[in-house]
Amino acid sequence: MRHNKPTILITGKDGQVGWELRRTVAALGNVVALDRHQIDLSRPEMAADVVRRLKPSVIINAAAHTAVDKAESEEALAYQINAASPAAMAEEARKLGALFVHYSTDYVFNGRASEPYTEGAAVAPVSAYGRSKEAGEALVRQTGARHLILRTAWVYGTRGKNFMLTMLRLAKERDRLRVVGDQVGSPTWSRLIAETTAALVVKTLDEPVADTLNLTSGGQTSWHGFASAIIESGARHGLCPLIPVDPIASSEYPTPAHRPAYSVLCPDKLRNQYRLEMPHWTDTLELALADLAQR
Numbered sequence: 690m691r692h693n694k695p696t697i698l699i700t701g702k703d704g705q706v707g708w709e710l711r712r713t714v715a716a717l718g719n720v721v722a723l724d725r726h727q728i729d730l731s732r733p734e735m736a737a738d739v740v741r742r743l744k745p746s747v748i749i750n751a752a753a754h755t756a757v758d759k760a761e762s763e764e765a766l767a768y769q770i771n772a773a774s775p776a777a778m779a780e781e782a783r784k785l786g787a788l789f790v791h792y793s794t795d796y797v798f799n800g801r802a803s804e805p806y807t808e809g810a811a812v813a814p815v816s817a818y819g820r821s822k823e824a825g826e827a828l829v830r831q832t833g834a835r836h837l838i839l840r841t842a843w844v845y846g847t848r849g850k851n852f853m854l855t856m857l858r859l860a861k862e863r864d865r866l867r868v869v870g871d872q873v874g875s876p877t878w879s880r881l882i883a884e885t886t887a888a889l890v891v892k893t894l895d896e897p898v899a900d901t902l903n904l905t906s907g908g909q910t911s912w913h914g915f916a917s918a919i920i921e922s923g924a925r926h927g928l929c930p931l932i933p934v935d936p937i938a939s940s941e942y943p944t945p946a947h948r949p950a951y952s953v954l955c956p957d958k959l960r961n962q963y964r965l966e967m968p969h970w971t972d973t974l975e976l977a978l979a980d981l982a983q984r
Contacts, residue, residue, distance in 0.1 A: 699722040699749045700749070775829055841954075844878075873911050889965070906956075906973055
């Protein structure tokens with residue numbers, strides 16, 4: 690039983706998940722939250738040095754190269770940030786006996802499935818971003834550190850840059866929106882990710898854990914379905930006007946990176962193994978928009 694408060698290191702403190710984590714894990718220990726200037730993940734040796742210096746009991750790596758299209762022309766940089774540095778930190782975590790929590794993505798899959806991906810499904814990334822994240826998973830596992838790899842998807846929040854805030858902004862600028870309707874996933878609120886992470890840390894703090902878990906909301910929708918729900922609920926909360934949202938094909942909105950057409954992750958393992966139930970995406974979207982409206 691621990692009597693001293695553990696030191697919890699959070700990277701990417703100003704990102705969507707990192708910002709929420711600073712609140713959700715505050716009661717669990719002494720939180721040291723760092724931004725990209727304080728721990729530069731493009732330099733794995735610096736990342737390792739910070740861990741050596743701070744000697745945390747828990748490391749939650751919420752920093753990442755998440756610009757999916759940019760990663761196509763910056764694959765080496767994406768690899769350093771998403772794979773080499775997480776591996777360097779996990780290796781230091783192994784030496785310290787610390788728990789290393791690392792976020793991954795639905796983009797480790799090719800998107801050709803027709804039913805939700807379980808944690809054991811074969812990975813086959815189709816983009817530079819996906820390849821860098823899949824490499825990060827593999828390298829973290831190889832260190833032998835106590836670890837949790839949490840795969841999430843379609844992350845949005847009430848701050849930063851994300852799909853929800855973009856739709857609310859565009860609804861004020863345009864008469865109607867056109868949104869891709871043939872890509873399917875599970876929109877997941879950054880606060881849900883942070884709260885679930887905190888619960889998992891409590892459950893595994895002193896355990897010999899080495900696990901990969903899908904951490905997404907329940908249910909599934911298309912980007913068009915997500916946008917429609919944002920506009921409808923956003924209008925009710927006075928955050929935007931109610932305007933039409935038209936579905937379009939991915940081919941009408943070409944991007945440098947190829948995106949999985951179907952990237953729904955099955956979160957059953959969280960419920961069955963850790964007794965954590967993931968709410969439906971529509972419920973958390975409503976909470977997020979209500980929170981935004983209050984502010």
